[in-house]
Amino acid sequence: MATPSTLCCAILLFLFPLQFMATTTPSCPGDCEPIDADDNDRFHFAQNLEFLEAEFFLHGALGKGLDAFEPELAKGGPPPIGGRRANLDYLTRRIIEEFGYQEIGHNREIVRRTGGIPRPLIDISSQNFAKLFDKAAGYNLDPPFDPYEDPIKYMLAVYAIPYVGLNGYVGTTPCLKRFSSKQLVAGLLGVEAGQDAVTREWLYKKGDEKVEPYDITVVEFTNMISGLRNELGKCGIKDEGLIVPKELGAENRTTSNVLSADPNSLSYPRTPQEILRIVYSTGNEHRPGGFFPKGANGRIAREYLYNDQLRGL
Known part of the structure; x- marks a missing residue:
């Protein structure tokens, strides 16, 4: 029969590992954290994409951006x-308007909890989207792609934006140290995933339609955009269009791909350098361009910039 002292030791030995597990944070994988960064740095990096989404959605739905609602959130950063x-039907405009208001809330909460960053210079011009879609198609579309022209083109442009932010939140979650940070990223990720799902469903319903005046269907455009992001990201397949080969479909049983996910139907993660390669449209985290012609803001993004004149911003 166990003595009281023996029983006490056994209980302590049992409780010690539980206490250890409860008070330690899983380490971040090396390929997920190329530079040292605290939780605030990670949210500041993510805020670049929240700014991009806010400006594109608000302008597309209402013809005015963040400065018309809460200009203080931009912290003096330049207007986009x-x-x-955009020329949208009633239903699509309501969806995008809601997305825009959600992004105001995201920026406000990041600023409230972390101090935030100045809004970087953001290019959401039709000319920039035309270059992006030319690169995705592999040739110059004629006429140039204009996301503001009609609902299908606008939603294809939307397809090109929020999913990268979703990937970023999935990738940064294991690296966060504070419980409050994990709580915040869970709230942000839930809405970003919802926006992506709504966008993909909207496009899925029109999958076989030709995007006028091009001889390219909606599904084909999504495959082109996803393929380009994989190419720019340089880390394998982490992005998939609306129709995929069965080997990429859920459980290898379907070609339908309303939600993009890995072989176990988990969301793909992306690291900061992958995201910069994609949103800069250069395939190089050190060379800005694309949506951020002067580079993204915050310590993580600035440490990647090759231009010394930009490092101090």
């Missing part, structure tokens, strides 16, 4: 380039 009201 080329945003304008």
Whole structure:
């Protein structure tokens, strides 16, 4: 029969590992954290994409951006380039308007909890999207792609944006140290995933339609965009269009791909350098361009920039 002292030791030995597990944070995988960064740095990096989404959605739905609602969130950063009201039907406009308001809330909460960053220079002009879609197609579309022209083109442009932010939140979650940070990223990720799902479902319903005036269907455009992001990201397949080969479908049983996910139907993660390669459209985290012609803001993004004149911003 166990003595009281023996029993006490056994209980302590049992409880010690539980206490250890409860008070330690899983380490971040090396390929997920190329530079040292604290939780605030990670949210500041993510805020670049929240700014991009806010400006594109608000301008597309309402013809005005963040400065018309809560200009203080921009912290003196420059207004975006080329945003304008899109030619949308009533339902699509309501969806995008809601997305825009959600992004105001995301930026507000990041600023409240972490101090935030100045809004970087953001290019949401039709010319920038035209270059992106030319690169995705592999040739110059004629006429140039204009996301503000009609609902299908606008939603294809939306397809090109929020999913990268979703990947970023999935990738950064294991690296966060504070419980409050994990709580915040869970809230942000839930809405970003919802926006992506709504966008993909909207496009899925129109999958076989030709995007006028091009001889390219909606599904084909999504495959092109996803393929380009994989190419720019340089880390394998982490992005998939609306129709995929069965070997990429859920449980290898379907070609339908309303939600993009890995072989176990888990969301794909992306690291900061992958995201910069994609949103810069250069395939190089050190060379800005694309949606951020002067580079993204915050310590993580700035440490990647090759231009010394930009490092101090």
